[in-house]
Structure formats: C-alpha cells, structure tokens
Amino acid sequence: MSQKRAVVSVIGKDQVGIIAKVTTILADNHINVLDISQTILQDFFTMMMLVDVSELEDLEELQTAFDKVSNELGLKINIQLEEIFQSMHRV
Amino acid sequence: MNLAFAEIQETIRMVQMESLDIRTVTMGINLRDCADSDFEKMNTRVFEKITSYAAKLKETAEQVEKEYGIPIINKRISITPIAEILGNATVEQAVELAKTLDRAAKELGVDFIGGYSALVHKGITKGDQTLLDALPEALSTTERVCASISVATTRTGINMDAVRQMGEIIKKASELTKDRNGIACAKLVVFCNPVEDNPFMAGAFHGSGEGEAVINVGVSGPGVVLNALKRHPDADLGQVADVIKKTAFKITRAGELLGRIVAERLEVPFGIMDLSLAPTNAMNDSVAEILEEIGLERVGTHGTIAALALMNDAVKKGGAMASSYVGGLSGAFIPVSEDNGMIRGIMDDALTLSKLEAMTCVCSVGLDMIALTGEVSAATLSAMIADEAAIGMINKKTTAVRVIPVPGKKEGEMVEFGGLLGRAPVMGVNPFSSDRFVSRGGRIPAPLQSLIN
Numbered sequence: 001m002s003q004k005r006a007v008v009s010v011i012g013k014d015q016v017g018i019i020a021k022v023t024t025i026l027a028d029n030h031i032n033v034l035d036i037s038q039t040i041l042q043d044f045f046t047m048m049m050l051v052d053v054s055e056l057e058d059l060e061e062l063q064t065a066f067d068k069v070s071n072e073l074g075l076k077i078n079i080q081l082e083e084i085f086q087s088m089h090r091v
Numbered sequence: 092m093n094l095a096f097a098e099i100q101e102t103i104r105m106v107q108m109e110s111l112d113i114r115t116v117t118m119g120i121n122l123r124d125c126a127d128s129d130f131e132k133m134n135t136r137v138f139e140k141i142t143s144y145a146a147k148l149k150e151t152a153e154q155v156e157k158e159y160g161i162p163i164i165n166k167r168i169s170i171t172p173i174a175e176i177l178g179n180a181t182v183e184q185a186v187e188l189a190k191t192l193d194r195a196a197k198e199l200g201v202d203f204i205g206g207y208s209a210l211v212h213k214g215i216t217k218g219d220q221t222l223l224d225a226l227p228e229a230l231s232t233t234e235r236v237c238a239s240i241s242v243a244t245t246r247t248g249i250n251m252d253a254v255r256q257m258g259e260i261i262k263k264a265s266e267l268t269k270d271r272n273g274i275a276c277a278k279l280v281v282f283c284n285p286v287e288d289n290p291f292m293a294g295a296f297h298g299s300g301e302g303e304a305v306i307n308v309g310v311s312g313p314g315v316v317l318n319a320l321k322r323h324p325d326a327d328l329g330q331v332a333d334v335i336k337k338t339a340f341k342i343t344r345a346g347e348l349l350g351r352i353v354a355e356r357l358e359v360p361f362g363i364m365d366l367s368l369a370p371t372n373a374m375n376d377s378v379a380e381i382l383e384e385i386g387l388e389r390v391g392t393h394g395t396i397a398a399l400a401l402m403n404d405a406v407k408k409g410g411a412m413a414s415s416y417v418g419g420l421s422g423a424f425i426p427v428s429e430d431n432g433m434i435r436g437i438m439d440d441a442l443t444l445s446k447l448e449a450m451t452c453v454c455s456v457g458l459d460m461i462a463l464t465g466e467v468s469a470a471t472l473s474a475m476i477a478d479e480a481a482i483g484m485i486n487k488k489t490t491a492v493r494v495i496p497v498p499g500k501k502e503g504e505m506v507e508f509g510g511l512l513g514r515a516p517v518m519g520v521n522p523f524s525s526d527r528f529v530s531r532g533g534r535i536p537a538p539l540q541s542l543i544n
Contacts, residue, residue, distance in 0.1 A: 007094070009103050037096050048099050059158050076107065080160030082094070087348040088341045089098040 004054045005034065005082040008066075012075030014045040022077065025065045026051060045075075050082065105341075106161055109318045110376050113346050114311040114369055115165040116152045116353050117205075117290035119297035119362065120144050120304050126176040130184045133176065134191050141168060141195040141204075144304055144359075149200045151356050155349055163349065167203050168196065169295035169307075174209035177218035182225045189229035189236050196235040202511075203278075205295035207238040210285075211253040213534075223253075226260050230275035231267035237293035243283035243480035245487045249535035251477065257281050258473030258529065262496060265465075269498035272506045276495040277460065281476050283483030283490045288363045289419040294456075294491060305362035306354035307419065310346030311369040312338070314376045316406075320384045331385055332405040339366055339409025347414045365419025366410035367455055368402070370430035372513045378402075378423050379432025390432055391442025399423065400453040420489055422455025428508055428515035429460055437516045444518050452482055457491040462506050462515040465498040472496065474525030477535075485538055 010022055019038070026033060026049075035050040053059065059079050066077040105111035125136040149166045156163045170192070177185055189207055196204040207229060209219040226238055240257060243249035261281075265273035280294040287298020290307035297305070319338045323330060343366045354361035370378045379390035385398045403422045411417050425447070427433045436442030444461070451457040457479050463472075476492045483490030495515075497506050502519035 007099055009099060011103065011107075039096070046100065048096055050094075058154070063157065078103070078160050081158050084159045084161060084345060084348060085094050085099055085102055087344045088102055089094070 003052055004056070006051055006053045006059065006079050007082055007085060008049040008051055008077065008079045010045065010047040010075055010077050012045055012073065014040055014043060015073060018045060018073065018075065019047065021069050021073070022047070022049070022066070025062070025069065029062060029065070030055065031062075105312070105315045109312070110314040110371075110373055111161065111312045111342060111345070113161060113163040113308060113349055115167050115290050115292070115309040116148070116163055116350065117167040117169050117295055117307045117309065118145050118148050118304060118357070118359065119169045119288070119301055119307060120171070121297060121301065122171040122173075122176055126178060128178065130180050133180075134188060137188065138191050138195050141170065141192070142198055145199050145201070147357060152353055155352050155356070159349055161345055161349060165203070166201050167205065167290070167292060167295065168199070168201055169290070169297045170204065170206035171297050171299075172206055172208035172210060174216070174219040174222040175299070177221050179217070180221055182221055185221050185225035186229045186232065189225065189233050192236050193233035201235070203235050203237050203292040205237040205239065205292050206297055207236050208240060208296045210241040212241045212244045212250050212283075213247040214250065215253060223256055223260060226279065227263040227267050227275065230264050230278050237278045237280075237295070239280040239282055239285065239294045239296055241282045241285045242476065243484050245284055245484050246537055248537040249283070249477060249480045249484060251529070251535060252532045254473050254476050254480065255529050255532060257476055258469035258471070261472050261494065262469040265496045265498055272500070272508060273495045273497045274508055274512070277493065277508055277512050279493065281492045283480035284488060286419055286489060290365050291367060291369065291420065291424070293493065301362070302360060304359045306350060306357065306359050307362040307365065308346050308350030308353075309365045309367060309369070309419065310342050311367060312342045313368045313370050313378050313381055314373070315342060316368060317375055317377070317381050317384055320381065328385075328401060332401055335402055335405035336409040339406045340413045342366060343410045343413035343417075361416070363416045363418030364410065364414040366406060366413075366417065366421050367419065368406055368423040370424065370426065370432075371511070372429060372431055377430045377432035378425055379430050379436055383432060389439055389441035390436040391446050395446065396449055396453055399425075399450055403454055420455045424456055424459060425450055425454050426460035428462065428513035429511070434514070434516060437518065444520065448478065448482070451479060451490055452486060456489060457483070459491065459493050460512065460515065461494045462500070462517045463494050463496045464502050464517055464519050465496055465500050467496045467520050468524075468526075470524065470526045470529040471520050473529040475520070477529070481535070
C-alpha cells in the first residue's frame with residue numbers, strides 16, 4: 001500500500017510548548033512525523049509538518065484532538081491530505 | 092519535504108483568509124425513466140430515485156471537505172427538465188411534483204434542487220405549457236426548488252411567445268410572494284443558450300445529453316483573486332490577466348481534485364468543473380471589488396466592461412488549463428444582491444441597469460439578482476428578457492435574466508432577501524412602454540453566423 005500523507009499546519013501567536021503539544025497528539029495516535037519546518041513571521045508562529053497517516057481511517061479524530069489544543073492556545077491547527085497541495089502547486 | 096513551505100502557506104492562506112471554497116458539488120440525476128401516465132406512480136418514483144441516488148451526497152462531500160481542509164459550501168442536485176416528463180399531467184399535479192422535489196431536497200439536506208425547467212426556445216409542448224402555468228404557484232409554495240426556462244438559442248432564435256409568458260410569470264410569482272419581497276423570482280432564471288451541465292443555481296438542470304447521474308463541481312474564489320491582485324498594484328494589464336489566470340488555475344486544480352474524489356466515492360462519473368467567480372456577501376468576496384482593484388474607482392464607471400472582459404477571459408484561460416473537463420458557465424457571475432461591491436456601485440449611482448446589461452455581453456451570465464420596482468409591467472419584464480436573449484443569441488453565449496420585482500417597493504429602497512440571496516437596492520426601469528413589441532409574439536429568427544460585424 002502506498003503511503004498516505006497529510007500536512008499538519010499550525011499558525012498563531014508564538015508561545016511556549018506549541019510543538020510539544022502538537023507532537024504529543026501525533027505520538028498518542030501513533031503517527032510518524034516525516035518532515036517538519038517552522039518559522040516565525042512577524043510574531044506569528046507557523047509550522048508545517050508532513051505526517052504519515054497510512055494507518056488512519058479518517059482524520060476527524062485527529063482534527064478533534066487538535067481543535068482542543070487550538071482553543072487552549074489560541075492557534076489554528078489543521079490537518080489536510082497532502083494531495084491538495086500537490087495538485088494546486090505542481091503540474 | 093518535496094512541497095515548498097511557501098506553497099503550503101499559500102493554500103492555507105487562500106482557505107483561511109481569502110475564502111477559497113468549493114462553492115458547490117452538484118449531482119445531476121436523470122429522471123426520464125420516472126415518467127408515467129399515472130401521476131401518483133411518477134411522483135413516487137421521482138422522490139425515490141432522487142433520495143436514493145443522492146442519499147450519500149451530503150455525507151460524502153462533508154467527509155472529503157474534512158480530509159482535504161477545503162470547505163464545500165453547497166451540496167445540490169440538478170435533474171432532468173421536469174417539463175420533459177410531465178406528459179399529460181395537470182397544472183395542479185405539476186405543482187404537486189414541485190412539492191415532492193422540495194421534500195426530497197429537505198430529506199437529503201441539500202439547499203437547492205434545480206431542474207424545474209422547460210426548454211422552449213423553439214416551441215412549447217403540452218408538458219412545457221403545464222410547467223409554465225404551474226411556475227408561479229410551484230415557486231411560491233416551495234423553498235428549495237429552482238426553475239429555469241430556455242427561451243432562446245443562437246441556432247433557433249428567440250421564442251417571443253415564451254418571452255411574453257415569462258414576463259407574466261415573473262410578475263405573478265412576485266405577487267404570490269409579496270409578503271417575502273417577491274422571493275419566488277430569485278429561484279427562476281430565464282435563459283438564452285443554457286448549458287446542460289451547469290452546477291450553479293438557480294440555473295442548473297441535467298441536460299438531455301447527460302448520463303444517468305453525474306457529479307459537476309463549481310469552484311469560486313473572488314476573494315483569492317482580489318488578494319492576489321492586491322499584491323501587484325503596479326502591474327500592467329497583461330500582468331493583471333496573468334495573475335488572475337494563475338490564481339484561477341490553482342483554484343480549479345483544488346476543485347477538480349475534490350470533485351473527482353467525491354465522484355469516485357459516490358461511484359458516479361465526474362462531469363465537469365465550472366470555475367466561476369461567484370461572489371457572496373462575505374467581506375472581500377466580491378467580483379465588483381476585483382474590477383475596482385484593477386483600477387476603477389467604482390464598478391459601473393467607464394472602463395468596467397473592458398476590465399470585466401479581461402477578468403472573465405483570464406479566469407476561463409486559467410480554468411481551461413487546470414482541468415481536462417471545463418464546462419458549465421465558467422467565467423464571472425455578477426449578481427447584484429450577492430455582491431457588496433455591486434450594491435455599493437448602485438447606491439453611489441455609478442452602476443445603472445443599462446450598464447449592467449452591457450456588462451452581460453462580456454461576463455458569463457446575465458442580469459442576475461436585480462431587485463426592480465414593484466410597478467414594473469409584465470411587458471417591460473418580457474422586453475428586458477428579449478434584450479438579454481438577443482445579446483446571448485448574437486454573441487453565441489449564455490445570457491440569463493433573474494430579476495425580482497418587489498411588490499410595494501420603489502426605486503432606491505433596500506430589500507433584504509435573506510441568507511445566501513443577500514440584499515439589493517430597488518432599481519427603476521425605463522418608463523416607456525414595450526407593450527406593442529411584446530404583444531406581437533412570434534419568433535425572432537436565428538441570426539446569420541457569418542457577416543458578423
């Protein structure tokens with residue numbers, strides 16, 4: 001079976017413990033992080049993670065877990081399947 | 092990561108800040124096999140067929156929406172033009188059928204079902220006439236049923252008998268819903284050169300060249316285009332076209348991917364992608380504001396047609412490169428009540444009815460969601476339809492009229508239609524009569540296709 005990959009994006013005000021909280025959720029769900037990149041743009045924290053979701057039936061559970069952290073820290077956290085980015089930006 | 096950070100950021104920005112969305116996933120369903128001389132049988136079959144074919148439409152679309160993180164705003168259904176299966180049904184039965192469609196839409200949780208339609212651009216059959224007679228009541232007693240009537244095509248000319256009737260029907264539908272600002276008319280489109288695979292309401296129907304069922308997708312994104320242009324304030328018009336084209340390309344690719352996945356999961360063939368810039372009343376989701384960003388102080392001023400032509404064509408070019416099957420209306424919609432920029436143009440007296448008419452020569456549809464004074468006569472409405480049909484017929488393009496005479500309201504007043512339909516300033520019409528022209532009836536012959544100056 002080919003790998004199913006998704007992009008986790010985190011955008012919001014920089015603060016302590018963002019990466020820790022997000023990766024904890026991923027670890028709890030047995031999801032492997034394939035790549036990670038992060039910058040601070042005008043005080044805004046942006047992080048993108050490429051994760052392997054081949055084992056996952058649907059992303060809803062994960063999104064619900066992220067939503068909890070989103071509300072707690074005032075961040076926007078989304079998980080989207082990778083193909084959407086591929087198809088929009090690559091011919 | 093083989094995807095660049097900037098690319099991911101761009102997509103996220105488009106969705107979260109610039110209201111990129113899939114405007115509609117529309118399932119087309121053929122109802123021809125539901126026809127029966129026994130009305131009750133037909134009525135039951137129509138309901139059952141629609142509710143079984145589209146049973147999973149909403150659920151599936153919502154699932155895909157979650158997985159890919161791009162909102163799919165509307166899930167809709169288009170059906171075989173109902174006039175084609177009416178046969179010997181009576182007007183009352185035709186109204187009953189509209190209620191059945193309404194019920195099916197409610198049960199499925201779709202906000203609009205399109206195809207309470209008749210194609211009468213050449214002549215009117217018995218079934219067509221029944222549908223026309225049923226229209227005012229059908230539209231005023233249902234909430235989700237959308238109707239469209241084709242009164243002209245480039246190959247057949249304009250059926251002025253049908254055009255005359257449409258003026259009366261619009262007037263009557265508006266009267267029947269006078270307590271709701273004539274809202275029934277917001278669900279009725281009069282077409283010239285309609286397309287069979289349009290996923291957008293109110294003009295969607297499942298044409299006779301279509302298969303048993305199909306998924307057509309409509310993508311929008313005026314906000315994305317507007318923001319892209321804002322990043323190039325000094326570009327020349329060639330570059331402006333290029334920016335629009337590139338943006339349209341990306342939006343269409345997103346729509347195509349999601350449309351194909353929805354179609355695949357529903358085990359229905361994927362039909363077409365319709366990339367149309369369709370505004371909403373959300374902040375910065377306006378087509379008029381794009382024109383203003385190109386350099387017009389207010390939409391409607393001199394230069395509006397040129398800017399709109401540039402935009403419409405660039406959208407088509409971007410869309411055509413991004414999808415193998417571009418169809419529907421692809422271009423730009425300019426509904427008044429659903430576009431804050433258009434509303435402002437009218438309120439500032441920059442945009443007039445005649446300028447709107449001229450804009451329809453280069454946009455993708457026509458006079459759309461325009462509130463008219465309640466005093467407008469049926470003949471004036473018919474003449475307005477005839478003008479639009481003539482523009483479409485000669486220019487070989489789709490044009491449409493969806494106007495709402497608002498009973499009891501005068502020019503300059505504001506009316507609220509609520510929800511997606513928005514609000515609009517009431518516009519006046521030319522006070523001189525077109526009665527004698529409209530009452531002549533007959534058919535305006537199809538135009539010559541050469542000697543085209």
